[in-house]
Amino acid sequence: MLTIHGVPLSVHTRKAIVTAILKKVDYRFEVVIPVIPGNPPANWSTLSPTGLIPVLQDGDFTLADSTAICLYLDRKQPAPPIFPEDIRDYGRVLWFDAYAGGTIFRHVVHPLFVQTIVGPNIRNVPTDRAVIDDVLTNVQPKILGYLESQIAGKYLVGDTMTLADIAIVSNFIVYQYLGFEIDASRYPKLAGYLREIAATAVFQRALADERPFVDQMGLKRGFLSAA
Template identity: 30%
Template sequence: MPARQPIRLYGFPLSGHAHRVRLLLSMLELPHEVIDVDLPHGQHKQPEFLALNPRGQIPVIVDGDVTLYDSTAILVYLARRYAGEQWLPSDPLGAARVQQFLSLASGDIFEGPNRVRLAKLFKRDLDYALAHQKTLAVLAFLDRHLDNRTFLAAGHVTIADLACHTYVAHVPEGGVDLAPYPNVRAWIARVEQLPGFVPMQASPHAIAA
């Protein structure tokens, strides 16, 4: 039988969306190749990349004859295809609890921690005050939720934790201090101590926590 081809992950070193996928690939010990897309020069809007993702966004994975975009969709695919119940439970309640935090990652975390970082690091023309307000709200929610909890959706790590981790962990790059949120900081540390964890590259312009 021929050797299995590595999964190709198209991403960008400073993208939290790509990083969450890279985390799961690494933690599942799946052979993979990371291909950096030159976002600053618009490579993601060129025909070759648009053939992979017509939305012109990263991340994208190519797994044999499967091409898939959207970070949370990719996490679901990888967990279902290659992992057991731990990463994405199949029982209705367990699956729903994970989905709650996938929605949080795509909603409040995208609009808060992601956007304050985009505004500070990449000088995006965004409403920083609104993003900052949403960031404080989501951090307060997570800190309350994590009181007496080890992980977000279960008593063990799931894809919910990976979906939410990166932008929250890097929120100091957006000018937000994590010091008032001890449960969040402890959860970040637990995720980063998991086997296979790989850090996302810090921006050279990152603001010290």
């Protein structure tokens, strides 16, 4: 059985978990809580050369990085695929996965998470409201507007769930956990898309498994009632 190491709230950990659930790959989840305050387990540098989560262990094989893990799982259990056969659609899935990690997470989700959770609750540093305001006012609109323009159906690419959906929606789950909302009047397609994907069985199982951790941190789950 596979082991996935990470934190339930993590965008990247959830990406690996949802992929495993979608493919019906048996796995156990190992919570690596010490990673958050920067006090990892003694063997963490061996498991994760970067010190980041998630990490997958499959027997004596260890792999870090969420995208690498998802690609590995896709080869280990090909059905259902998380990449389409069409070469252009394949490229678009890779692009959205990169956009999720390199743009949405880096420039929106991560700074908001640091200012609302990590700073005040872990590092004892007051929230810098100016950072939050800058993200919401100057950074976020371009990203949300772009995503709104890319949605033409239930899924971002093709007619089945792909890594593009898993990566994008995993980010916005955390975004909404923090109490931020997508303005449905301004971004109706994006709001509907996120709601529908979050309501799928694979996401619902992952979100149910992480609920104790979310409740413990006092995060918002009201948005899921509409999913």
